[in-house]
Amino acid sequence: MTLLVRGPLSELLDFVRRDRLSGAGAILLATLVLLCLFGPWLPLGDPEEIGIGPRLSVPASGWLLGTDELGRSVLPRIVDGLRSTFLLAGTAVVLTGLFGTLIGLVAAYAGGFVDMTIMRLVDILFAFPPLLLGILIAAALGPGGTSAILAIALITLPLFVRVVRAVALSVAARSYVIAAEVSGAGFLRVILVHLLPNVLGAVIIQLTYALSIGMLVESELSFLGLGVQPPDASLGSLLRLGSVYLTIAPWLVFPAGLLLATAILSVNLLGDGLRDMIDPLRGRPLR
């Protein structure tokens, strides 16, 4: 495993050099995440201070991306919004990753009735249009961060389970798994020692795709007012508020939209790069 031999930093540099596009995605994503993490300490201004400048003012030195209808500076607000988007989508995707991997492995290895039951439930979840599922959950639990997280997790779960199950099925047919079974290895040992470490590559790739879908869904829900509630903002809610003033103050919408598109693009580029790295047909295998 090269990672252990050469250290993660040199592996990352190698990755950037080999695959410029996804390297760029990785760097962009890292920059955005750092921006969100350290945003409060950067001299961007207070996202919630009202009347920092005139209302709906064009960009100027005190408010680099203009001000909104309450005279709040737009720049710190979109950084704040991006952080909410990352945080909600990220939390949801971590949940998807944990449960999706577990469910997929159990379905693949248990087989038979358990597999069939799990996969039919997953199919049912798959059948819901994503936004409809989000609205249903918001209606049941009330709008807010928690229901947004739950909605994103349930929307990204079905594909995740399917991918993990498919990879685990092929791993389970390998000689070392059969040899372990002959030696009397139990269900847990096979799943934890043999299957889990060998589906992780696929899990990581799938996590990046789930994250980009999650960010999109979070923005959609917030745009409809079903995500984070004021005074908190996410990119989706900023887009909705800004859309009212689209013709007179386009700086409310465009920077937020552009930031969201850039963030999702960077996640997708990174995901494509990781897939190319692991896919045996398209590059050297990651072991």
Place this chain on the structure above:
Amino acid sequence: MNPPVVHLDSVGVTYQSRRLRDSGTIAAVSGVTLAIERGQTLGLVGESGSGKTTLGKLCLGMIRPTQGTVQLNGQPFPRHRRELKGRLAVVLQHPEWALNPRLRVGISVAEPLSIARSLPSGKVDATVEDMLSKVGLEPVLARRYPHELSGGQRQRLAIARALITHPQFVVFDEAVSALDVSIQSQVLNLIKDLQASEGFAALFISHDIAVTRYVAHTIGVMYQGELVEQAPASTFYLKPKHPYSRALRLTLAEEDRAAFTFKDTTGSESARGCLFSVRCPWAVDRCFADKPGLRDVEGSRSACHRAEEVGAA
């Protein structure tokens, strides 16, 4: 006298056809009776789909027979595999998947020990190193990962893992088929030497009868799920008593695969007669009407009406 290590008594495995309109059953293995004694190797040959691997899984208790019984040392299989405590092991075909790529190979080799919990953990490392030298590898290799090793080395490690609990019975399922010829003979010699020192019973499955010749004491020939001939290796390679075995042996002697001139007629078997009759150059009317069972023929067991004539030819 001790019971044989593995004993199959008229064992069959049938699968229910999954198609809705087709209520038929598919027999993967039927009516197989055989026994493998301590220190003996049964070489199992036959074409793809003849049921060799299924028979191997039956012997290991990985699948339950739908007819007949499988016994281990005269006992039925325990309910939980863990109770076997490493008495059974397997070595399979693909060296690239022989070992978990995420584990150091020493851990993989030690796995049957950790499952059986038969050894205090302090002694495991020494046992693994000992086993590695037994299969002709440097003990320092235990710290490597599988992708740092060659196919032959990985297959040796798979053998080390199989033998680390000193099993009574080992199945080698196409264990050398993916290796090139020089590595093949090294690994075959290794298996032979280890059997001489460890005394395990073995089932050696191969589609290649040149390979079984090196290691097997007895040869069994499978055809469409049935054992059609069983004979001591020396007799088998000199005078096969079944037309199918004879054809297999011809490919060996003449180094010419074209000698195997039968058409593939799978699915068009004579319903009542011998399964092989539609492909058999020796077939007479009786073969299409009357199914031959295994019978003793001059030291061999053959399922052919004309076994004596085939053997004499």
